[in-house]
Amino acid sequence: MARLPYLPHTDADIQAMLDKIGVKKLDELYSDVPAEFLHKGVYALPPAMSEQEIRDCFASLEAMNAKLKVFVGAGAYDHYTPAVIPYLCARSEFLTAYTPYQCEISQGTLRYIFEYQSLICALTGLDVSNASLYDGPTAAAEAMKMAVACTRKKTRVLLSRGLLPHVMEVVETYARFHGVQIGYVPVMNGQTCPNCLKAELAKDDVAGVIVPSINRYGIVEDHTGFADAIHAQKGLLIEYCDPSALAVVKTPGEWDADIAIGDGQPLGLPLSYGGPYVGFMAVKKEHMRKMPGRIVGQTVDKEGRRVFVLTLQAREQHIKREKATSNICSNESLMALWVTIYLSLMGPEGLKEVNKLSTDGAHYLYGELLKTGQFEEVFPGKPFLKEFVLKPKQAGLQERLEKAGFFAALPTEEGYVSFCVTEKRTKAEIDALVKAVKEG
Amino acid sequence: MKYYDKLIFECSREGRCGYSLPRNAFPAAGELPAALRRQAPLALPQVSEPDVVRHYTNLSQMNFGVDTGFYPLGSCTMKYNPKINEEMAALQGFQGLHPLMPARLTEGACKVYEEMDKALAAITGMYKFTFAPCAGAHGELTGLMLMRQYHINRGDLKRTKVIVPDSAHGTNPASAAVCGLEVVEVKSLANGRIDVEALKPLLTDEVAGIMMTNPNTLGLFETEIGTIAALVHAAGGLLYYDGANMNPLMGVVRPGDMGFDIMHLNLHKTFSTPHGGGGPGSGPVGVARKLVDCLPAIRVSAFHGNFGVILRAYAYILALGQEHLRKVGQYAVLSANYIKESLKDVYKLPIEGVCKHEFVFDGLINDGAHDDVPGATTLDVAKRLLDYGFHAPTIYFPLLFHQALMIEPTETESKETIDAFIEVMRKIAAEAAQDPNILHDAPHNTPISRPDETTAARNPILKYQENS
Amino acid sequence: MSKIIEGLKYSQSHEWVKVEGNIAYIGVTDFAQKEMGDITYVDMPEEGDDVIAGEEFGALESVKASSELISPVSGTVVLVNGELEDAPEKVNEDAYGAWIIKVEMSLPSELDALMDAAAYKAHIGE
Incomplete structure (x- = not known):
């Protein structure tokens, strides 16, 4: 049988290691597993392929897709997508690292995340960005939870019917299990209806309202008066945005929104049949401690040099456990790098x-x-x-x-x-x- | 590695650009109404292409990845990321697919999902997988939603509690809370396994299920899993398997056979896709046959999950095939036990016996504390390892031990690498015994020294400001 | 040795209470701030919020930990110590000076269940 090139173990290595452990066979390393659970059958997998066979297999699969x-x-x-981006993102120092737990050997990751956060703030006009989330719809779901956590006594979140259907479905799924009530604001004349919004707000139970900056019909929405109406009821205005379009359309900051969310995919990410993409979230400073996800901050090391670390971690699941606002552990780091390089090139x-x-x-x-x-x-x-x-x-x-x-x-x-x-x-x-x- | 201080904003000069766009061949569309237009200046950097390339190359050189060296980060399975995976994921015929294209246009992509479903079902003993979740934590949340949906579909609405062992990763209780479940903790025994006697009284008709990792976060196999599964099922609950620790079971044990009803896998751990500095990952969720009907009610991400990651994992599975699957599990376990046995005379091993793919030390046996000099802690050992060119293990987790040092070597490291790590770990232990200050001040040879994290948290600076 | 002040009331979870008529000032003890290390943030309720004896009213955060603040008494928050928002280190510097909330008590008899300085000293084993 051909060897697998990812496994360096020679027979002699295996024997020496078994000797040190004091067992005779590899199987003995599973002596703690009850015999009934050791799989006896054959695994129903195809035979191992060589690298060229893998290429051929993928080529035939690729050929089954339409090219339109x-x-x-x-x-x-x-x-x-500028050519520079995949080239730089393929650098193994970025690609094969994990979450920057050991900041002394992760300054590359930490710095680009800090840049990413700065760029998202620049685009959205808000104060604080996290290190990214999975995708746009989950960022919306996180914003929904955050609105409820920030406003405490309020229990309902309103969705504009102008949001993309898949964004609404994800938010609805999260809401159903998290125990958040969802209400809807209809679209009239191609735009989230301001009077309907006001009628819903009058019920005085609204923690937040998610509206699209550009809606599912492609129309750039006018949110004049939304923030005032929502803030008067102590709710949060949440803008779902296309970050690319924020170069030209009025920003969440300019609408006086509390939270901006969306998918970073339009910033040069390949379509890739839906992923990986990257969710972004930026908030006003007063809400930053309720924001989910990793956040990178600037500080100094012992020599006084400017360095970057994961910060405000006391919000997160590994410390707060069931009291954390979110269960998010990591970010969509490499895609955040992608976005960072894209925005740097485009300017x-x-x-x-x-x-x-x-x-x-x-x-x-x-x-x-x-x-x-x-x-x-x-x-x-x-x-x-x-x-x-x-x-x-x-x-x-x-x-x-x-x-x-x-x-x-x-x-x-x-x-x-x-x-x-x-x-x-x-x-x-x-x-x-x-x-x-x-x-x- | 050397310290490089620039941020991209500091490379910016008015008038430079790094883009290349086509000439505009269209008549100009009308302008947006002023009330809808961005008024604020757009403070993006203006940088040439060579400057961008040099900047990010310099940044990359302050990073340590699996391709740089040994990365024994416990519970993260930092195995080698095969390069053929990258080549396959970059194929234009996959990258160019729009997610809303109907199946008739994406037969190749659909086939990848089908084959992945079959392969993961074969490896885990589950019936069907959903690929929507984008990460492990996301899979966990999805799995718990499915658990609740199962009870809801049966009209059993009072099951709102979930049992989580005290050794669990923090994500488990956090996911449960996000899913609207109340967490009930079950204690571990002195041997690190779930206390079955303590579990029994918790199994009321309000319990939706139990979340388990097997092997658990101490790297120990839950030997009573058969009994636990029978008890939970008898009480009407379901068993959730956190696939973070699936690697040692590859080709040897299937979660489905142990009685688990729902599980997630981390394709970025067990199935060799790169961690990317914290993502993108992929956390497909598998369910037993009785839960298949629950799948359509749960939508947790934009489209079809992280397709690019799934392609990489598929390439890996093709490379493994039937023949090599078992070696993954066996060699991962072999390496972990080898390190444990080679170091347990200098680091405290709280629980003896065979481990699976990882194990936990509780700090140094001799931390060198004397007179007014405090002993070397686990943090100190971790930082000193960086000086010697290794990534640190996971530290201060699990919470059961105060000085936890969790080591996971994976199956892709050679004996020479592992021996070099063992030698350094012994050297560090000797340094600590002699003068713990060497460790307190570590790292010495990295681009930066220890940062002031307190100031970072007290006065957060979270974005670039000129002259900062 | 942690500092303990005579005349204050203490809770099992290391909060102190200074009573002035119907008003209670609540903070954390010197012992608690030492256990916590460098405090980076004090999560406080809003003025007008109700607090309940034995229930959480906020949290202390350090770089790697978060610790709940448990109210020793029930009542309404009439003032929070805004100074701590920008200077959480004041809790480390002077735990008994850095009160966190000022509460108008609804059930002052709850004070009887709290410890005096001597009992608290025994409680922390110093």
Whole structure:
């Protein structure tokens, strides 16, 4: 049998180690396991593959996937990834380290997390960011728990129906088990309804309200008056944001939100069939001690040099156990590095340019699609950036476009179809998509 | 490793950029209404591409990873991360898939999930896995939600307590609390195992189940697991298996056969995917057949979990195959016992006997305390290890021992590496006996010395400010 | 040796109470602050909150630990020591000067269940 290259043990090594332990066979190391639990059968696994066989196997799996131009967003955006990022993130000093428990040999990780926190604060306009969470929806669920912990006597959290469906489902799942009541604020005219919000707030039991900065229809929402109304009831305003768009749209800080959350995926992370992504969370300073997740802080070492450490740890599960606000242990560190490098490369102008290219492309597509006569406008005149919905006059558009090489026209539950354009989509691709629509 | 002091913000110069974007071929869209526009300046750094590359390369050089050296961090299973896994996860045909693509467009990805499900079921004896959870703690929470859902589906609504051993990782009670369960602690015996007699009276009709790690956090096999499973099941409860310690059981024992109904695995521990400085991981949850109906009611993450991590784990499973699976468990256990036996004359071993993949010392036998000089603590030993080029073990966990030092070597370390570690651990013990101050002041050879953590917590500085 | 002050009341969980009529000042003992080490944060209730004897009203945090504060009496918090928000080290420097909350007691007879200085000295075994 071929050896596995990951296992360095020679027969002589094994024998010497067994001798030191004072047992004769490897099996004796399991003498404490009752015999009934030692697996006697054969494990139903394929035979071991060599490296080339693994490559071949993956190549055949890869070939089973369709290769389409992506014109869909809905929570995962096909933005461009600068070549530098995967190159640097593959450095094994970053890749093969764990949570920076030993700060003396983890300053690399700790520094980039500190940079990441600073960048998230810059984007959101809030005071304090954690070291990242799993993804956008779980960040929303954490924010929901946090709102209840911060406001104590309040028991209900409101969700705007403008949030992406999968965000709502995750929050609902967490709420059901954590014992938080969920209420809803409907969308009217393509935007979270302010009067409905006020009616819900009047019940005086609202710990927090989660609203989308850009909603599931791609519309940039106007949250004028939301913070005042919510704060008057001692609740928290929680903004769910696309961090890429924060370069151009009003920030959670500018809306006077208490918590900003969202998925970092639009910041150059590959689609990767849904993960790994990275959730972000930033809060006003007064809430920082109720924030879940790791946090990195700056201090000095014995020689007075600027150094970084995990800090405010008394909030966390390994100290507070069942009294911790969250069970989160780690972060999505490597993806936080990815985001950090992305934002460093793009800078303020690059990120604005990404928005400009995507927005201009999306508006061009919107206009061209309307010209085909096969769609009705759903929210005429409402402001959008890279994503929008239309009402198709004929069914089956998504499948037809697939055959032409596009993943586009994603059906929504209201019977609309959703499109998204990023800076990766060229004018030629958009024209080809429109042609495919016309040809039906 | 050398100290490098810059932050990316300090590399910034007005007018530099590190991006390359296409020319805009579109007519300009109208501007957003002013009320919806960002007014605040966007304080991102402005840095050229070479500056970015050099900065992060410099940062990386202050880091220690598995590829740098031995990383015996107990309960974290810091095994070697095969490079073929990275190559497979980077394939464009997987990276380019949108998560909302219907199955007809993603047959290859769907096949990976199917095959992973089958393989993990074979390895663990569970019936079906969900891959949505993004980490171990996330899997744990998902597992507990499934536990509650099972009782709810049966109309058994009063089961709101969960039993957790006192040796459990802090995540267990924290996950239980997030899931709305009340934690009931069960004590351990002097031999480190759950006290079955203490468990019996706790098993009321309000108990949803028990959370266990087996081997437990002391690295000891819970020998009474058969009895415990029978008792919990008889009381109407379920058994949850925390897969953090699955590595020693690979190819030898299956949690499903021990009576566990729900479990999570850490693909980033047992299945060799890189820890990435704290993530991304993946924490798939397996359930017994009777819980399959509970799966659809639980949605815990955005889409299909951390697909990129699952691809890596699949490549690893293909490399292991039937033939090598058992060696993973056996060699991990062999290495742990070898280190334990080689050091127990200088470090306190609180519980004798064969361990599994890890074990816990309770500090030094001779800590060198004399006159006014305090003895060397576990923290001191850990910091001194850094001087000698090793990562430290897990320290001060589990909480059952005051000077806990938890060592997990994994199966991918050679005997030479392990012998070098043993030699250094003995040397440190000798240093402590002679002059504990050498240890108190450690580390000496790292890019930084011990930080002032008290000031960091009292006056938190959590983001970059100019001239800070 | 930890400092113990005559005339104060003490709880099993190492809080002290200074009584002024119907008002109780509550802090932690010198013994408790030593056990805790460098205190990095004092988690305090809000003014107007009710506290209940034997129940948690806040926590002391150090770098690696969190310790519950248990109220020795029941009543309403009329004032919290805002100074500790920015300077938690004051608890380390002068445990008996750094009161944490000022409570208007609803059941002053609860004070009878607390220890005097001598009993507390025996309690901590010094």
